[in-house]
Amino acid sequence: MNFLIFNFNLLAYLFMIVLEPIGFVHNACTSSQAPEQIKKEVSEIEILPAYADGLQDIEQSEYLDLIFSFHQEKRTELTTQIRTGETKGIFASRSPRRPNHLGVTTVKLLGREGTKLQVEGLDALNGSPVVDLKYCDTSVFEQAAIHRSIRIDSPRMDLVRHIMQNNTEELLLKAAELHGHICPGLALGIMGATRVMQQLYSQEKDSRDYTLIAEMQNCPVDGVLFITGCTPGTKRFIQRNPENMCFYVLDKTGKGWKVSYKENNREYMNHNLPAGLSPAEKGIALLTLDPEQLFSVEEIQETPAS
Ligand SMILES: [Zn+2]
Numbered sequence: 001m002n003f004l005i006f007n008f009n010l011l012a013y014l015f016m017i018v019l020e021p022i023g024f025v026h027n028a029c030t031s032s033q034a035p036e037q038i039k040k041e042v043s044e045i046e047i048l049p050a051y052a053d054g055l056q057d058i059e060q061s062e063y064l065d066l067i068f069s070f071h072q073e074k075r076t077e078l079t080t081q082i083r084t085g086e087t088k089g090i091f092a093s094r095s096p097r098r099p100n101h102l103g104v105t106t107v108k109l110l111g112r113e114g115t116k117l118q119v120e121g122l123d124a125l126n127g128s129p130v131v132d133l134k135y136c137d138t139s140v141f142e143q144a145a146i147h148r149s150i151r152i153d154s155p156r157m158d159l160v161r162h163i164m165q166n167n168t169e170e171l172l173l174k175a176a177e178l179h180g181h182i183c184p185g186l187a188l189g190i191m192g193a194t195r196v197m198q199q200l201y202s203q204e205k206d207s208r209d210y211t212l213i214a215e216m217q218n219c220p221v222d223g224v225l226f227i228t229g230c231t232p233g234t235k236r237f238i239q240r241n242p243e244n245m246c247f248y249v250l251d252k253t254g255k256g257w258k259v260s261y262k263e264n265n266r267e268y269m270n271h272n273l274p275a276g277l278s279p280a281e282k283g284i285a286l287l288t289l290d291p292e293q294l295f296s297v298e299e300i301q302e303t304p305a306s
Pocket of ligand 1: 185
């Protein structure tokens with residue numbers, strides 16, 4: 001153990017980094033002020049003449065990432081109490097008592113006069129050495145915002161993608177969040193409904209026009225309901241004649257699909273899955289079996305009699 005510690009220390013020593021200030025922060029902020037108070041102040045960043053050429057076109061950036069040294073902080077703590085009273089790891093906080101005492105803050109660039117930049121939103125104290133300054137890449141936030149708006153308009157987008165990619169294991173894991181456990185029944189429901197929805201989506205139909213008639217019961221129903229999105233809450237779910245071991249996904253005119261589970265599918269499963277699997281393992285392994293031995297899918301032209 002000591003040997004390991006020695007090696008890590010040696011490694012840290014070999015990779016020791018020496019930082020040189022490229023400039024300094026000027027503002028009216030002292031260590032007694034709270035960070036949110038400091039952020040409201042306008043700060044001036046004075047870049048040293050040797051780095052002046054590095055400021056070319058900086059005015060085109062609305063936001064900058066500023067890396068500075070917490071020059072008045074000498075302590076290092078690996079856990080810290082944040083203002084809510086919770087204890088967090090230093091890397092999960094913005095505390096200055098960090099191993100390298102470096103602060104990173106995104107600031108708004110208000111203006112530039114030669115080598116002096118006026119910025120807003122900085123939480124560095126007066127006199128802080130600036131270590132680096134860079135164009136702020138906001139694309140990750142923009143992507144997150146786009147992704148969020150797509151999810152608001154089409155909350156089932158990720159599911160549809162998994163359905164079209166036949167990613168049944170991912171779908172099974174997601175459905176288990178609703179069902180509460182992974183089991184062969186849930187997997188059977190997922191497999192059958194995935195086949196139907198692949199056909200429905202490839203024909204560019206709107207899944208919201210369809211109703212699920214489940215002539216079955218128990219675990220598979222949750223799998224089918226999850227994949228089709230036909231739930232009791234959407235009023236697109238009917239359950240009847242559970243002994244038939246089949247389900248329909250039909251539009252208002254009665255057209256759609258019927259999935260019938262094979263009577264002997266249990267024997268086929270027992271014969272083709274290794275013995276001694278837990279229900280969850282069996283559910284996952286089931287996804288790799290031949291769907292045609294488990295159920296049939298047929299296209300339906302009219303509503304079946306109830
Ligand atoms: Zn189950």
